[in-house]
Amino acid sequence: MKVEVISKGLFSLIVDEGRKGKQRQGFSQSGPMDEIAYRWANFLAHNPDNTPCLEVMGKMTVCFHEPTIVAVAGRQVKVQVNGHDQPSYSSIKVNKNDRLSFESEYVGSKAYLAICGQWKVPYHVDSACTVVRESLGGLHGDGRVISDSDCIDISRCDEQTYATLSVRQLPIRHSMSMQHGISIKHSMSIKCGENVAYDLNAPLRVIKGYQEAHFSQVAKRMFESSEYTVSSSIDRMGYRLTGADIASSLSSMRSEAIHVGAIQVPPDGQPIIMMRDRQTLGGYPKLGCLNPLDVSRLAQRVPGETVSFIFQNSEEARADILLSRQHVQRLRGEIA
Structure with missing residues (x-):
């Protein structure tokens, strides 16, 4: 065909x-x-x-x-x-x-x-x-x-x-939530954790990274309490954001492997979130990494829209991922 x-x-x-x-x-x-x-x-x-x-x-x-x-x-x-x-x-x-x-x-x-x-x-x-x-x-x-x-x-x-x-x-309550950026968790009053991709109001979840100790407590609070704007400098490699500066105390570091969703912070203090076509290695300090479930939410943002962030620990992220997988399996009819 x-x-x-x-x-x-x-x-x-x-x-x-x-x-x-x-x-x-x-x-x-x-x-x-x-x-x-x-x-x-x-x-x-x-x-x-x-x-x-x-x-x-x-x-x-x-x-x-x-x-x-x-x-x-x-x-x-x-x-x-x-x-x-x-x-x-x-x-x-x-x-x-x-x-x-x-x-x-x-x-x-x-x-x-x-x-x-x-x-x-x-x-x-x-x-x-x-x-x-x-x-x-x-x-x-x-x-x-x-x-x-x-x-x-x-x-x-x-x-x-x-x-x-x-x-x-896809059942209408789920597909409408995806279409209109409304979390099922908020709009349909069902179990916490059963939200889908495009809730534009919910902050993106961040697991702290290897270099987070090199960011001051003030910088981390600023990052978590601020809104950042998606700039026009975005592509499949990464999304550059503009907003509050969160510069690290690290002046140099060895390049290391970069995971999808990694939040790199160059000397100007403006975060860059690495996406699917990112380079394999990078030498900027990383404040943390997006929860994998939130990479899709960021990927659908367009220049001029804003995002915010909230820190979570790795066990919370793991629970989110397991709940999401189970929810998708239910929707697919793979489990009761």
């Missing part, structure tokens, strides 16, 4: 779960900026985890040469098939020659298109993920982003299997 790109949007690329465990060899981890939306899109399109999909900024339009099932997820995403509105966070059955268009309502936020089937794309270092600065991955294997008229080859399931695939849909 061919999927033709009619309009590529502003910046679109192929992502999967990334090159895990390859930083020691010098490769960026890569992967989806919003891992939560990426995983939901694949599940709703009846794909196994780690299936490639399209990460898109701006409005993309694609044409399907055969019937298939797709799903679109992301922050406040609008979806249409042949000009007719369709739900996000839901399986969508498309027919031959149908045109699907989708975009986030926020320019700079990411939307994810998952298409049912096995993607026939090149794999390099165990991943199809595109890393532009490494000239690696993507549709042509050389790090190029998606262009107009590109065609993606996908092995769709046979007619009998296709006819039996059900329409999956």
